Structures are given as C-alpha cells and as structure tokens.
Amino acid sequence: MKKDNKLKISFIGGNSYDVTGSMILVEWNKRKILLDCGLIQGGTTLQDYRDNKNMLTKNKLKNIEYVIVGERHIDHIGNIPYITKTNYDCKVITPAKTKKIFKHMLEDSANIADRDCEMLAKKYKDKVFIPSYTIEDVEHCINQIQELTVGEKIKIDDDITIKFSYSGHIFGACQTELWINVNGKIKHFLYTADLGNILNYKNRPFTEELDRVNNATIVISESTYGKLDKFVCTEKVIEKDIEKLYSTIEQYTIDKKNRVLIPTFSLDRTPAMLYLIWKKYKDDERFKDVKVIIDSPLSNKLLDVYINELDDEKAELLQEILSWDNIIRVSASEESKYVMENYKNCVVVASSGMCSQGRSKIWLTKILPNANDCLLFSGYCADNTLGGKIKNNKQKYITIDGKNYPNRCNIVNIQGQSSHMQRNELIKYLSSINCEKIYLVHGSTQARIDLAQSLKEKLSEESKTTKVSIVTKGTTCNF
Numbered sequence: 001m002k003k004d005n006k007l008k009i010s011f012i013g014g015n016s017y018d019v020t021g022s023m024i025l026v027e028w029n030k031r032k033i034l035l036d037c038g039l040i041q042g043g044t045t046l047q048d049y050r051d052n053k054n055m056l057t058k059n060k061l062k063n064i065e066y067v068i069v070g071e072r073h074i075d076h077i078g079n080i081p082y083i084t085k086t087n088y089d090c091k092v093i094t095p096a097k098t099k100k101i102f103k104h105m106l107e108d109s110a111n112i113a114d115r116d117c118e119m120l121a122k123k124y125k126d127k128v129f130i131p132s133y134t135i136e137d138v139e140h141c142i143n144q145i146q147e148l149t150v151g152e153k154i155k156i157d158d159d160i161t162i163k164f165s166y167s168g169h170i171f172g173a174c175q176t177e178l179w180i181n182v183n184g185k186i187k188h189f190l191y192t193a194d195l196g197n198i199l200n201y202k203n204r205p206f207t208e209e210l211d212r213v214n215n216a217t218i219v220i221s222e223s224t225y226g227k228l229d230k231f232v233c234t235e236k237v238i239e240k241d242i243e244k245l246y247s248t249i250e251q252y253t254i255d256k257k258n259r260v261l262i263p264t265f266s267l268d269r270t271p272a273m274l275y276l277i278w279k280k281y282k283d284d285e286r287f288k289d290v291k292v293i294i295d296s297p298l299s300n301k302l303l304d305v306y307i308n309e310l311d312d313e314k315a316e317l318l319q320e321i322l323s324w325d326n327i328i329r330v331s332a333s334e335e336s337k338y339v340m341e342n343y344k345n346c347v348v349v350a351s352s353g354m355c356s357q358g359r360s361k362i363w364l365t366k367i368l369p370n371a372n373d374c375l376l377f378s379g380y381c382a383d384n385t386l387g388g389k390i391k392n393n394k395q396k397y398i399t400i401d402g403k404n405y406p407n408r409c410n411i412v413n414i415q416g417q418s419s420h421m422q423r424n425e426l427i428k429y430l431s432s433i434n435c436e437k438i439y440l441v442h443g444s445t446q447a448r449i450d451l452a453q454s455l456k457e458k459l460s461e462e463s464k465t466t467k468v469s470i471v472t473k474g475t476t477c478n479f
C-alpha cells in the first residue's frame with residue numbers, strides 16, 4: 001500500500017481569525033499534536049465562554065499526543081489543562097523554566113473561569129455553565145510538562161525533533177522549530193508564536209533577545225501589528241512614551257500628591273513597569289514619600305518565580321528593585337482594601353491589564369470618580385473589556401459589576417510599550433527567512449491582509465519566491 005507522505009496543518013483556533021485562542025493542529029499517519037492551546041479572550045464573558053467551548057468541543061481533539069508550546073501568555077496556554085484532562089497521557093512540551101509560571105497562570109485561569117461560570121449562572125438561570133477544567137486538572141497538566149533546553153535541537157520520539165529559540169517577546173518565551181519524519185521525508189517548519197518588540201530591549205531587561213531563525217520549509221507567523229497604521233512605533237516613539245509616563249507620574253504624585261493607577265499584565269509587564277519606575281526615581285528625593293504599590297496576588301507570585309528563574313545578574317537586579325523602600329507588595333484582599341483607603345500619594349501597578357478582572361478593576365472604583373487621580377494605560381485593551389470601554393469613549397459613568405461610577409479621573413494613554421514585534425520589524429524578520437511559504441495567523445483580518453501585501457512587495461523586491469498566505473478560520477495546509 002502506498003504510504004501518505006503528507007503532513008496536514010489545520011488552523012482551528014481563535015488565532016486563525018484574531019489575536020487570541022492560539023491553537024494549531026498538526027497530523028500525519030494518524031498521529032496528532034497541537035501547537036498552543038490558548039484561551040479566546042476579549043469578548044463579553046458569555047461570548048468568550050461560548051467561543052472557548054465551541055473551539056474545544058467542535059474540533060477533533062481526541063488522541064492528542066503532545067501539546068507543544070513556547071509561549072506563556074494565557075491566550076496561548078489557557079486551554080491546555082482541558083487537553084490533558086481529555087487526553088490523559090498527553091505530554092506538554094515547553095522550553096525550560098516554564099513549569100512554575102504555567103502553574104500560577106493556569107491556577108489563576110481556573111479560578112477566573114469558576115467565578116465567570118458562577119456569575120453567568122446567576123444571570124442566565126435557565127442555562128448551565130461548567131468551566132473547561134478545575135484546579136485538579138491544572139495539577140495533572142503541570143505533571144505532564146516536559147521542559148527542553150532552549151537553543152538545542154532535541155529528538156522527543158522517533159518522528160519528532162524540536163528546537164526552541166527565544167522570541168524576544170517575554171521572559172523565556174520561544175519560537176518553535178519542528179522536524180517531523182513522515183515516512184522517511186523530513187518536514188521542517190517554524191511557528192513563531194508571539195514575537196518580541198526588538199526596538200524596546202533596553203526597557204525590558206528581563207526578556208531575552210530574539211534568536212533569528214534563518215530557514216524552514218514553512219513558516220507560521222503572528223501578525224498582531226501587521227496593520228498599516230498612521231501610528232508607527234519607533235525607538236523615538238518609545239522614548240517619548242517613557243517621558244510621558246514619567247511626566248504623568250510626577251504631575252500626579254510628586255506635585256499633587258495623588259494617585260496614578262497603571263493597569264498592567266502580571267506576566268513580564270509588571271517587572272518591566274517596576275524597572276522603569278525604579279530606574280528613574282530610586283535616588284530621587286522628591287519621590288521619597290511616594291509609594292509604588294504592586295497590588296496583584298498573581299503578579300507577586302510570578303515576581304517570586306522570576307527571582308528564582310532569571311540568570312544571576314537579572315535576578316539581582318529584580319531583587320534590588322523589589323527591595324526598594326518605596327515598594328509595597330500586596331496580595332491578600334484585606335491588605336488591598338487597607339492600601340486603597342490609606343495611601344493617597346502612590347503609583348499603583350495592578351492587574352489585569354485590561355481591567356476585566358482582578359485588583360485593577362477594584363481600584364477603578366476608587367480612582368475613576370476622583371478628578372485628582374490619574375488612570376494610565378500602557379498597553380492594549382480589547383474593545384469589549386472594561387479597559388477598552390474606558391479608553392475608547394469618554395462616558396460620564398462607567399458600569400463596574402452592575403454599579404455606576406462617575407468617570408472623572410484623568411486618563412493618559414501610552415502606546416509604544418507593547419511586547420509584540422512592530423510592523424516594520426515583522427516585515428524585515430519574516431522576509432529574511434529562507435522558506436517556501438509564510439502563513440499569517442494571530443492578527444485582525446486587516447492586520448493579516450496589510451502585512452501579507454507589504455511582505456509580498458518586500459519579497460519581490462528581493463527577488464525571492466517565498467509565497468505568503470493569510471490564514472482564515474478552517475484553513476488547512478498539506479506539505
């Protein structure tokens with residue numbers, strides 16, 4: 001009988017049409033592996049619940065042998081415990097120094113899903129809402145993790161060889177190269193996952209620099225910032241943004257003795273933001289009485305993991321920042337209530353970054369009504385999230401958990417601090433890889449279209465024959 005030499009890649013996740021819910025299915029000879037298995041986020045709680053349920057139940061996710069994942073953000077990892085629950089022996093292959101981070105991230109995600117389901121059940125009494133996995137499922141998932149050394153080509157079984165290379169995106173996050181043996185033919189492809197903002201290394205000292213991959217047969221790349229936009233992020237823009245961050249902090253704390261709330265993602269963004277604040281004000285006498293409050297149980301757990309996992313020099317730097325007299329680390333909710341009532345001259349770094357969950361949402365109820373305080377957004381907020389609603393429209397009142405709060409505080413946006421690779425750098429990097437075809441995922445429709453167009457132009461300028469394809473929901477490729 002003739003053996004099938006094809007490898008099939010199916011784009012079945014939310015990243016086939018937008019920026020969350022990363023999941024790609026790879027199949028050959030009745031074998032199945034997943035690249036990423038992330039949470040769909042950014043819609044309403046009900047929408048996200050339904051979209052995640054559909055993604056997990058309408059795709060054929062039985063007999064998965066491995067989930068291979070180089071990234072750490074929840075939109076790439078948030079559904080893995082469901083896979084290890086429903087495919088009990090499935091292994092999770094990750095770069096080194098992942099286990100402890102996954103544990104905290106996924107436990108947090110399980111708790112949020114629990115609360116969301118409870119909330120939905122109260123609201124829609126005739127319907128049943130069940131989280132995709134529990135804390136016990138997270139424990140099993142963590143036990144299934146096999147960490148690989150970054151930068152080494154490692155054979156994990158007879159047919160599969162993997163190499164993780166740093167993506168420059170966040171601490172420890174990697175691109176994945178795979179060599180799969182399909183009946184004696186080796187198929188080599190690269191999945192970039194999220195690529196890092198290489199223009200901003202000096203302000204993100206805890207993230208490794210990008211390892212450039214030079215060749216693969218097929219490349220699957222993210223395209224988050226692929227859109228042709230009036231806003232072009234350059235090193236100059238990043239510097240200006242940081243000046244704006246500092247002038248805002250100084251205006252509201254040193255000058256007016258009030259509060260600045262900075263909603264910040266726990267993973268990577270919190271240590272990067274602390275670094276920027278510490279670097280500027282550690283020896284500044286004027287800042288002596290200003291407290292820097294890290295209010296987030298998850299951020300504090302992850303900061304402790306970072307201290308253990310970072311290389312010596314970087315760990316020392318982070319330790320020095322956290323030992324700064326001005327810093328107050330808050331985890332317990334009673335402590336959080338206490339600092340909310342008692343500290344009036346402070347910078348609050350609280351998660352989540354989009355204010356849809358966690359302490360940043362509670363802080364908003366205190367900061368929003370106060371005309372002397374300031375809310376500073378330093379990252380992306382999806383339109384449907386609380387952060388997105390505040391950022392994009394100036395409404396008189398903001399509803400948080402069913403209660404209206406007057407929207408009186410000052411709102412400042414800075415936009416150059418993203419940890420994603422910017423458009424021009426994406427074009428340069430992707431066009432530099434020798435390959436047959438590039439598939440674009442993980443971007444809005446417009447971002448994928450615009451990036452494909454520019455990439456084609458650049459490749460043709462360089463007389464390269466590489467093809468570029470936009471992935472949509474259900475795209476498959478055989479090679």
Ligand SMILES: [Zn+2]
Nearest residue numbers: 071073169194
């Ligand atoms: Zn990411």
